Amino acid sequence: xxxxxxRGTTLLEVIVAVAxxxxxxxxxxxxxxxxxRTQRLSQEELAATCWAEEVIEQLxxxxxxxxxxxxxxxxGGIASITPLWPAFPDSIVITRPLPKDMEARLDVFLTESPSxxxxxxxxxxxxxxxxxxTLTAFTEWRL
Amino acid sequence: MSLFxxxxxxxxxxxMVFSSHWFAAQNLRQMRSxxxxxxxxxxxxxxxxxxxxxxxxxxxxxxxxxAVTLQxxxxxxxxxxxxxxAPLQDLISLxxxxxxxxxxxISRLEPLSPKLxxxxxxxxxxxxxxxxxxxxxxxxxxxxxxxxxxxxELRVLSLVPGVLGKFTLFVRQVEPNPDAYNLxxxxxxxxxxxxxxxxxWMLPVVFSAGxxxxxxxVNPDQPESYRERGYFYLGGxxxxxxxxxxxxxxxxxxxxxFQLGTPPKQPSYFPKNPPDFFSPPPGFSANRHPQSLNGADxxxxxxFILNFIVAxxxxxxxxxxxxxxxxxxxxxxxxxxxxxxxxxxxxxLHLFGSRVNPSPALVLGEVYxxxxxxAGVVVDCTGNTTRDAILGCIPQSNDGLAVPALxxxxxxxxxxxxxxxxxxxxxxxxxxxxxxxxxxQDEYRTWSSxxxxxxxxxxxxxxxxxxxxxxxxxxxxFGGPVSTCDLSFHPSLARSVPFFQNxxxxxxxxxxxxxxxxxxxxxxxEFFRLFTSGSDGSLELDGAVVVPGESAGVLALPxxxxxxxxxxxxxxxxxxxxxxxxxxxxxxxxxxxxxxxGDVELDPAQGGRANVYLVALNGTVRTLDPSRPIDLRxxxxxxxxxxxxxxxxxxxxxxxxxxxxxxxxxYLYRAHLSDITRxxxxxxxx
Numbered sequence: 087x088x089x090x091x092x093r094g095t096t097l098l099e100v101i102v103a104v105a106x107x108x109x110x111x112x113x114x115x116x117x118x119x120x121x122x123r124t125q126r127l128s129q130e131e132l133a134a135t136c137w138a139e140e141v142i143e144q145l146x147x148x149x150x151x152x153x154x155x156x157x158x159x160x161x162g163g164i165a166s167i168t169p170l171w172p173a174f175p176d177s178i179v180i181t182r183p184l185p186k187d188m189e190a191r192l193d194v195f196l197t198e199s200p201s202x203x204x205x206x207x208x209x210x211x212x213x214x215x216x217x218x219x220t221l222t223a224f225t226e227w228r229l
Numbered sequence: 230m231s232l233f234x235x236x237x238x239x240x241x242x243x244x245m246v247f248s249s250h251w252f253a254a255q256n257l258r259q260m261r262s263x264x265x266x267x268x269x270x271x272x273x274x275x276x277x278x279x280x281x282x283x284x285x286x287x288x289x290x291x292x293x294x295x296a297v298t299l300q301x302x303x304x305x306x307x308x309x310x311x312x313x314x315a316p317l318q319d320l321i322s323l324x325x326x327x328x329x330x331x332x333x334x335i336s337r338l339e340p341l342s343p344k345l346x347x348x349x350x351x352x353x354x355x356x357x358x359x360x361x362x363x364x365x366x367x368x369x370x371x372x373x374x375x376x377x378x379x380x381x382e383l384r385v386l387s388l389v390p391g392v393l394g395k396f397t398l399f400v401r402q403v404e405p406n407p408d409a410y411n412l413x414x415x416x417x418x419x420x421x422x423x424x425x426x427x428x429x430w431m432l433p434v435v436f437s438a439g440x441x442x443x444x445x446x447v448n449p450d451q452p453e454s455y456r457e458r459g460y461f462y463l464g465g466x467x468x469x470x471x472x473x474x475x476x477x478x479x480x481x482x483x484x485x486x487f488q489l490g491t492p493p494k495q496p497s498y499f500p501k502n503p504p505d506f507f508s509p510p511p512g513f514s515a516n517r518h519p520q521s522l523n524g525a526d527x528x529x530x531x532x533f534i535l536n537f538i539v540a541x542x543x544x545x546x547x548x549x550x551x552x553x554x555x556x557x558x559x560x561x562x563x564x565x566x567x568x569x570x571x572x573x574x575x576x577x578l579h580l581f582g583s584r585v586n587p588s589p590a591l592v593l594g595e596v597y598x599x600x601x602x603x604a605g606v607v608v609d610c611t612g613n614t615t616r617d618a619i620l621g622c623i624p625q626s627n628d629g630l631a632v633p634a635l636x637x638x639x640x641x642x643x644x645x646x647x648x649x650x651x652x653x654x655x656x657x658x659x660x661x662x663x664x665x666x667x668x669x670q671d672e673y674r675t676w677s678s679x680x681x682x683x684x685x686x687x688x689x690x691x692x693x694x695x696x697x698x699x700x701x702x703x704x705x706x707f708g709g710p711v712s713t714c715d716l717s718f719h720p721s722l723a724r725s726v727p728f729f730q731n732x733x734x735x736x737x738x739x740x741x742x743x744x745x746x747x748x749x750x751x752x753x754x755e756f757f758r759l760f761t762s763g764s765d766g767s768l769e770l771d772g773a774v775v776v777p778g779e780s781a782g783v784l785a786l787p788x789x790x791x792x793x794x795x796x797x798x799x800x801x802x803x804x805x806x807x808x809x810x811x812x813x814x815x816x817x818x819x820x821x822x823x824x825x826x827g828d829v830e831l832d833p834a835q836g837g838r839a840n841v842y843l844v845a846l847n848g849t850v851r852t853l854d855p856s857r858p859i860d861l862r863x864x865x866x867x868x869x870x871x872x873x874x875x876x877x878x879x880x881x882x883x884x885x886x887x888x889x890x891x892x893x894x895x896y897l898y899r900a901h902l903s904d905i906t907r908x909x910x911x912x913x914x915x
Binding site for chain 2: 221
């Protein structure tokens with residue numbers, strides 16, 4: 087039973103309210119989308135960083151001679167036990183599989199020092215804007 | 230009302246969404262921070278790698294700041310190493326908002342082998358030390374800083390065997406019989422005697438002590454020409470080495486009695502051809518006397534000349550007991566003298582090289598050389614110093630002037646004189662009495678034939694440093710004064726190598742070189758896997774590597790092998806077999822093989838030279854194939870050396886790169902950093 091003073095909600099009011107809600111939610115949705123994308127990106131960056139660091143650590147623990155100079159060496163199939171450089175059986179890197187849609191490249195440069203090599207691991211992903219993580223480090227000669 | 234509800238809902242949703250956004254942003258910042266921390270950690274670790282590489286590299290460059298610092302004998306705790314930061318700037322150029330730097334200083338310093346540093350052994354190199362290095366590396370990335378404090382042991386080591394590397398041949402203990410090494414049966418000409426039984430046939434090992442020898446330009450006071458030469462040490466007991474007579478290019482040792490740097494004729498200096506058989510003795514006052522001549526075809530007057538010959542060691546019996554050639558010597562010989570063809574047994578160790586490649590060096594210890602000097606009277610009919618006839622040798626005698634006549638007055642012209650061979654030369658009757666030739670009994674004793682046994686050290690005097698007060702002994706190489714091996718070093722030698730003086734090398738423990746070890750493999754298999762290459766037999770050590778004991782095993786190095794990276798291979802137990810080992814392209818890559826409890830086996834079957842220094846202070850070096858000569862470039866330091874160790878002889882050429890007094894020594898220090906670290910990592914965010 088309705089109260090005597092209650093006259094109901096007109097269709098117009100509902101339409102206006104929905105419109106206001108809709109307009110108000112637009113930036114909210116936008117923010118939610120951004121938040122979601124940012125979180126995904128940061129997780130991807132972390133995963134890429136961890137993966138690249140793992141590769142670098144394994145390269146650093148390889149025999150110095152086994153780390154050969156290279157440019158843009160595709161590390162996509164790195165989870166297998168195939169040596170990176172076939173002439174050096176010790177040049178095996180075993181890591182977790184590279185996350186989906188990611189690619190990785192390795193550059194190894196000689197330096198002026200015969201006991202030092204410069205390594206760069208680049209991991210990149212994304213179909214639209216390409217995201218990437220680049221880690222650089224030295225590896226030194228050991229007996 | 231509904232509008233109010235909508236707006237309220239909207240506000241609530243907005244607050245929740247922006248809270249979520251804030252949390253997401255925080256999360257993102259943390260993720261980024263995590264990434265920055267990892268990158269800064271990588272940078273800090275790379276900075277340490279950069280410093281390690283610089284230390285390793287610069288130790289090979291004697292002029293570099295790090296090498297100068299670490300090779301300074303007065304190095305002190307707290308000293309910083311000059312590390313170049315430029316490579317780090319290159320590294321961070323790829324990472325925006327990042328930085329890296331590293332500093333290294335010495336936090337502890339001690340001699341590598343404290344027990345060996347005393348004067349009792351004199352074997353330790355004070356540049357070789359164990360240091361504790363403190364690395365402080367900082368890596369910055371996006372405001373996150375990682376500081377790594379790391380301590381690692383650094384060993385500064387040379388790739389050569391220290392004081393032992395100064396010796397072409399070092400034998401700690403030789404055979405007790407002083408004549409044990411006189412096994413080379415040879416003829417008067419220095420050739421192997423083919424009358425010797427094949428079972429006892431022995432050829433000499435010819436040693437070359439290294440260094441250059443400019444026959445025409447040697448300055449006796451020039452220690453540099455003597456400096457980078459390997460010495461000889463044949464234990465503390467008495468050793469007598471018979472000098473091989475004759476002028477044989479390879480085996481004759483007469484050349485050791487002539488001086489360098491003097492005109493080629495008087496006295497001769499290593500002529501390829503034999504020296505004048507009778508050259509005038511310097512300072513002899515009665516060497517020429519005119520004679521009347523009764524032969525119508527000869528000039529008148531003519532002269533006889535008393536001259537001198539050094540003919541080495543002779544024996545007329547198989548066991549070497551008689552040294553009386555032509556009955557001219559009178560000491561300790563059987564009576565009546567044995568009449569037979571002269572035979573000789575001389576040393577199987579030829580310490581001064583060969584006539585075509587003479588090699589004077591210092592011989593330490595109580596080592597004597599024995600040889601016979603024969604004085605003769607010759608006839609020179611024309612006065613042009615050409616020997617026209619040999620009257621005979623002047624016999625040894627304590628009472629020579631009492632002898633009525635030395636020779637008959639008739640001689641026969643010999644080959645290579647001015648007269649037709651066989652021509653009879655008749656001189657004054659009864660003139661050849663010793664009293665007519667020698668002014669006194671002392672002169673007779675001095676110039677008559679006699680057997681000499683003298684310290685081998687005098688041989689180098691004849692070759693190089695005979696000037697009194699010149700390059701000579703002032704300090705004892707060994708602990709106390711020993712009459713025949715007192716020796717010291719010229720200040721220019723001693724200045725940069727203080728460890729080389731004094732001490733008793735006989736007290737060197739067999740583990741002397743074990744303190745240099747920087748890597749220990751589990752077994753031989755691991756050694757070959759890590760330090761050799763199967764494809765071309767390359768050896769790549771670059772440090773001192775220890776292979777544990779296998780008492781029954783033999784570690785056979787690749788043969789033929791190539792030495793790419795030198796070092797010291799220390800085998801704890803068992804023998805090491807070495808065949809052909811060629812040097813690599815780098816002249817300062819040398820290999821030292823040390824056997825602590827075992828022997829070194831040389832395998833000359835494949836021919837070619839073994840470029841290696843051999844150390845077996847508790848064992849010996851022997852050949853696996855007695856029918857082939859050995860060929861070694863390096864040197865050997867052994868506990869004992871059997872006289873018949875190398876029946877086919879061979880050659881040992883000292884490699885002066887092993888010489889701890891050589892200028893090249895500064896190229897041979899290496900820095901080895903331990904893999905074991907004590908690390909403290911601190912990370913902070915700004």
